[in-house]
Amino acid sequence: MSTKGAAAVVVECVIPILSVRSIQASIRYYVDVLGFKVDWGGDSTDMASVSRDDKAIMLCQGDQGQPGTWIWIGVEDIEPLYEHYRVMGVSFRQPPTNRPWAYEMQVEDPDGHVLRFGSEPRTDRPFA
Template identity: 60%
Template sequence: MPRRETVRTKFEHANPILSVADMNRSLRYYVGVLGFSNAEWGGDEFTCVTRDGANIYLSEGDQGHPGTWVWLGVDDVEALYEEYKESGARILHPPENFPWACEMKVADPDGHVLRFGSDPEDVT
């Protein structure tokens, strides 16, 4: 019997959904401090914030648990670090070089941790 080729569905995106206690507070932080834009269709209980193609859904009081960690790839984590120091972001850890990326950690008002990373720095 001939072997059947398996057709795999192509994945398009992975977008986290974060539970937030107060949508207005979270939007002030994600838009005003972290530089995301709020979706035009967003409401009081569910929305999506976007920055350069990175999407994070926010759900008030539902869908998830406080303290979720999310990794976001960026082109220059050092420049983002400087931007976030100026904007007042709650930086948990400044950029640090690892074999997989140069990363920093930022907290949001609900205790979620956003790990921003860019290509690792050459340490030769």
């Protein structure tokens, strides 16, 4: 079997699917608290897509996805995001921390999923 044809197919995106207890509550959290927008779904379905800057996350009330999924989200600068999320009452597993691979923070959503927001490591701070 030849894989030449398959190798020529371009991967257009990779979208995580998060299992949620309530599709409506999760949409409200991702939109109102984290600043995402609804792409589709959620009104009368058990699945929806939310995105920020055209980067999507699917939310599914049902058997797709696993509880406690971790997602890495690269951003330009986490400092203003951290300040905004702090004011919004976001639950942080870890505040901004300088690591060799990134300056990152960990946000936990109401369903226990962890979003690791990170930007380039800080040169003005030591690594944790």
